[in-house]
Amino acid sequence: MTLELAANQGVAPNLDQVEASPFAVRGMTVSYGQKPVVFSVDMTVSEGSMTAIIGPNGAGKSTLLKAALGIVKPLSGRVMIFGKPLKGQRNRIAYVPQRASVDWDFPTRVIDVVLMGLHRELGLLRRVRQHHVDKARDCLDRVGMADFANRQIGQLSGGQQQRVFLARALAQGADLYLLDEPFAGVDAATEKAIIDVLKGLKAEGKTVVAVHHDLSTVSEYFDRVFMINTRRIAEGSVAEAFTAENLDKTYGGRLATAHVDQLDLAAG
Amino acid sequence: MSGAEFVPLSLTPLLIGMFAAVACALPGNFLVLRRQALIGDAISHVVLPGIVVAFLITGTVAAWPMMFGAAGASVVAVALIEAIRRLGKIEPGAAMGVTFTSMFAGGVLLLEQSDTSSVHLDVEHALYGNLESLIWLDAVGWESLWDPVALAGLPDELIRIALTLIGVVAFTWIMWRPLKLSTFDEGFARTLGVRTGVIGFALVIVAAIAAVAAFDAVGSIIVIAMFICPPAAARLMTNRLEVQIAWSVVFALVSAVLGYVFAGFGPMWFGANNAVSAAGMIATVSGVILVLAALFGPCRSRTGAPVE
Numbered sequence: 001m002t003l004e005l006a007a008n009q010g011v012a013p014n015l016d017q018v019e020a021s022p023f024a025v026r027g028m029t030v031s032y033g034q035k036p037v038v039f040s041v042d043m044t045v046s047e048g049s050m051t052a053i054i055g056p057n058g059a060g061k062s063t064l065l066k067a068a069l070g071i072v073k074p075l076s077g078r079v080m081i082f083g084k085p086l087k088g089q090r091n092r093i094a095y096v097p098q099r100a101s102v103d104w105d106f107p108t109r110v111i112d113v114v115l116m117g118l119h120r121e122l123g124l125l126r127r128v129r130q131h132h133v134d135k136a137r138d139c140l141d142r143v144g145m146a147d148f149a150n151r152q153i154g155q156l157s158g159g160q161q162q163r164v165f166l167a168r169a170l171a172q173g174a175d176l177y178l179l180d181e182p183f184a185g186v187d188a189a190t191e192k193a194i195i196d197v198l199k200g201l202k203a204e205g206k207t208v209v210a211v212h213h214d215l216s217t218v219s220e221y222f223d224r225v226f227m228i229n230t231r232r233i234a235e236g237s238v239a240e241a242f243t244a245e246n247l248d249k250t251y252g253g254r255l256a257t258a259h260v261d262q263l264d265l266a267a268g
Numbered sequence: 269m270s271g272a273e274f275v276p277l278s279l280t281p282l283l284i285g286m287f288a289a290v291a292c293a294l295p296g297n298f299l300v301l302r303r304q305a306l307i308g309d310a311i312s313h314v315v316l317p318g319i320v321v322a323f324l325i326t327g328t329v330a331a332w333p334m335m336f337g338a339a340g341a342s343v344v345a346v347a348l349i350e351a352i353r354r355l356g357k358i359e360p361g362a363a364m365g366v367t368f369t370s371m372f373a374g375g376v377l378l379l380e381q382s383d384t385s386s387v388h389l390d391v392e393h394a395l396y397g398n399l400e401s402l403i404w405l406d407a408v409g410w411e412s413l414w415d416p417v418a419l420a421g422l423p424d425e426l427i428r429i430a431l432t433l434i435g436v437v438a439f440t441w442i443m444w445r446p447l448k449l450s451t452f453d454e455g456f457a458r459t460l461g462v463r464t465g466v467i468g469f470a471l472v473i474v475a476a477i478a479a480v481a482a483f484d485a486v487g488s489i490i491v492i493a494m495f496i497c498p499p500a501a502a503r504l505m506t507n508r509l510e511v512q513i514a515w516s517v518v519f520a521l522v523s524a525v526l527g528y529v530f531a532g533f534g535p536m537w538f539g540a541n542n543a544v545s546a547a548g549m550i551a552t553v554s555g556v557i558l559v560l561a562a563l564f565g566p567c568r569s570r571t572g573a574p575v576e
Contacts, residue, residue, distance in 0.1 A: 071455045087461075095459040102453045106301065107509045107567075116449055119460050124442060152507035152567075168456075 017044050019083040022092075022176045022207040023068070028077030030060065030067045036075070037063045041232045045176075045224075048205050050198065052212040052222040056251050059229040061211040062098065062180050069095055069178065081176065091120050094174035096165045098181050104154050110164050111136055111149040117171030139170040142200075144193050159190030166194055177201060179210040183217075195221055215255075218242060219264040239266045271409040280404040280426050282528050285490075285550055287429040288482035289520035291436045292494035295475040297509075297516050300499045301451050306361060307472055308495030310368035311479040312488040314345040316375030324382055331424060331484065338480040345371055346472065396547040397487030399528070402426070425485040432481035439474050440513075443467065448509055486547045493551035494520055501558040504565030523554035 018024040023045040030038040038060035045051050053061045067074040070086060081089035094117070114136040115128060122128065140146045143163040148156065156164065162182060169177060177198070183191050198208050198221075209226075212218065218225060218238060225242050227233040227250040234246040243266050247255060292308065299305050315338035322337025345367050352363040406412065406421030413419070440447070450457040450464040457464050475495070482491045502515035527550025532543045562568055 066455065069455075069459045071458045090459065090461045093459060095456060097453060097455045101455055103301075106452045107503060107507050107512050108448075108452065109508060112508075113452075116453070116456070119445060119449060119457075119462070122445065124445060154507070 018080050020047065021045055021080070022047050022082050023178070023209060024080045024083075025064070025068050026078045026080075028064060028067055028079075029075045030063050030072060030077075031075055032063075036230060038067060038074075038228075039230050041077075041228065043226055043232065043235065045207060045209055045226075047207055048202065049224045050202050050208045050210075050222045051224040051226055052210055052218050053226045053228060054212055054215065054218065054250065055228040055233070059250075061228060064228065065095075065178055065180055065209075065211060069093070091172075092175045094169035094172040094177045096169045096177070096179040096182055099158060099162050099165060099184065101180075104156070104161060106153065108153055109149070110140065110145065110151050110153055110156070113153060113164050114139055114167045114171050117168040120172075136167075136171055139167040140164070142170055143167045143197055157187070159186035162186050163190055163193060166197060170197070175206055177206060177208045179208070181211050181213060183210075184213060215247070215263055219266075242266050271411075275409055275412055276404050276407040278528070278532070279407070280423055281399045281402050281546065282525065284402055284423070284426050284429055284485045285399055285524040285528055285546065286521050287426075287433045288478075288486050288490060289494045289498070289524040289550065289554075290517055291429065291433040291478040292475075292482055292491055293498040293516045293520035294436050294440050294513070295471060295478060296495035297499040297502070297513055298447055298451055298471055299475060299495060300503065301509075302468075302471075304472075305496045305500075306364050308475055308479060309492045310345060310349070310364045311342055311472075311476045312483055312491040312495075313368040313372035314341045314375075315480055315483050316488070317341050317371050317378060318344075318375075320375050320378045320382065324378070331428060334484065335480060338483070339476065341371065342476040342480070393487065395487050396489050396545045397483070397485055399486050399546040400532075400543070402485060429481050429485055432478055436474055436478050439470070443470070447471065486550075489551045490547045493554045494523070497551075497554035497558045498523065501554075501561035501565070504561040504568040507567050519554065519557050523550050523557060527551070527553040 018026070021044045023043070025041060025043040028038055028041045028043075029036055037058070041060075041064060043064070053064065055061050063072065066072045067077065068079045068086075079086050081092060086093075111133065115122075115132060117139070118132055118135065122132070137146060137149060140149055143166050145160060145163050145167060148160065148164075153161065153164065166179075166182065169179070179198075182194055182198075186194070198210070201208055210222075212222070219242060222238060224235075224237050226235045227241065227246055229250050229252065233250045234241045234243075247263075247265075296305070296308060299307055318337035318339070318341025319334050320337075321341070322333040325337075326333040348367045348371075349360065349363045352358065352366060353360050356363070402423045402425050404412075404418075404422055406418040408418070446457070446462050446464075446467050449460070450462055450467045454464050479491045479495075482494070498516040498519035499512070501519050502512045505515045506512050528546050530553065531546040531549035534549070535542060535544055
């Protein structure tokens with residue numbers, strides 16, 4: 001095994017890194033059937049950064065997030081949130097699932113969905129008070145959806161649904177935001193609204209990690225990338241890691257050269 | 269109708285029908301939204317072999333052995349469904365269909381082969397219960413509601429279904445937020461630390477308890493109908509889960525009352541002499557309500573399509 005490979009596999013956890021990181025994954029392996037979807041992946045997100053998780057379809061991007069959050073059960077692996085196990089740190093995390101993962105015909109209103117972000121505050125039986133509703137409205141306002149508070153969620157467009165999900169995450173008041181494909185299938189106005197909110201979070205010192213599909217916006221939106229194709233391919237600042245060589249390794253030559261040429265790549 | 273006639277003959281069957289309908293409709297709301305409505309159907313079928321086996325072992329039709337038998341059969345059924353789904357790698361609906369029809373058929377076979385002639389246990393009873401026979405003979409009129417001696421003679425089925433209803437209401441009330449959250453967005457619920465697996469299992473258990481208690485009094489037809497028809501009709505009336513629950517309770521109560529009245533007196537209006545099965549009529553009324561809601565309900569259009 002070459003030195004570089006050993007570094008990429010990252011078997012030995014670097015404790016200092018893990019302690020300092022809002023989101024550190026070590027040795028994560030997940031399998032839905034025979035073949036692993038995510039294999040022995042390490043990831044170390046630095047505080048206050050905006051990280052894009054990129055890779056081809058079926059490369060385990062979403063699964064990595066879900067396994068790290070305990071939504072799916074990994075075969076092995078550890079996750080540290082701000083240097084501590086997930087269990088006591090849930091209130092510091094906000095998660096935005098893929099829009100298509102829920103039934104938008106569900107009988108509920110926009111404001112009710114945002115109030116779900118206050119679940120840990122409300123508990124089982126505490127009453128929803130005016131200040132809770134005000135907070136939820138404020139979060140809707142931040143994503144430009146204040147006028148839709150009383151709409152049934154099924155009446156929203158895809159982009160509006162995505163913004164409601166983001167508002168719910170904002171209501172959680174977290175320090176670490178994990179988003180699964182927040183820009184998938186949304187209109188340009190929504191994309192702009194979402195990225196503005198995410199950059200605002202970064203400016204507040206929050207940490208943002210998003211599964212991202214659109215390679216053409218990586219360098220514009222994010223400052224770090226994490227490239228995965230079942231295994232970790234590369235991790236680092238956009239300037240260092242977002243190179244043609246790493247993309248080639250990640251996508252296995254499936255990206256057309258012409259397409260790669262148009263990307264704002266770091267010199268690799 | 270005077271109290272002297274109504275209270276002993278009609279009050280208790282009516283109350284049992286209403287309680288059973290609401291006890292099934294409440295968890296039915298979540299089962300329908302989770303696309304698990306068939307679970308109610310499955311449970312109401314699989315309790316039959318459980319009850320027959322319990323009878324064969326104990327030789328009585330006392331309530332507790334029946335309940336344990338039914339609960340045991342439900343657990344076996346859930347395990348079988350999971351096993352078929354995982355080992356056969358087929359979709360859950362098919363696994364449920366295979367399991368509950370096989371177990372129900374097994375129950376019918378057992379029933380036919382064994383000597384149950386001495387007790388009130390037969391396929392007819394299992395299907396549409398004996399609501400009309402659950403009368404309160406100790407009552408003489410409305411004043412009996414304050415008479416401890418008469419109250420002691422209330423049918424056991426009424427007590428059991430009332431306790432079940434209290435349990436179902438308490439469960440829905442206390443677990444409201446986790447239930448709603450894990451039904452709408454399971455992944456998000458888990459990131460909040462909500463034990464969605466436990467919630468889903470608890471919901472099925474509560475549905476099973478409601479089904480068994482209702483089955484005991486009113487048979488499986490009513491159970492299947494009440495798990496699905498009132499919630500499905502209620503969904504077409506509103507776009508809010510809180511309001512949907514209220515509508516489902518209203519529809520369940522209306523079905524129970526109208527069904528009971530139509531079964532008892534409807535045939536006479538048409539010149540016939542005999543009353544028809546109350547359980548069958550209650551289920552029919554709930555079906556008619558669903559049809560009306562599907563035709564005229566304000567929220568019946570598919571809401572999935574975005575309105576720009």
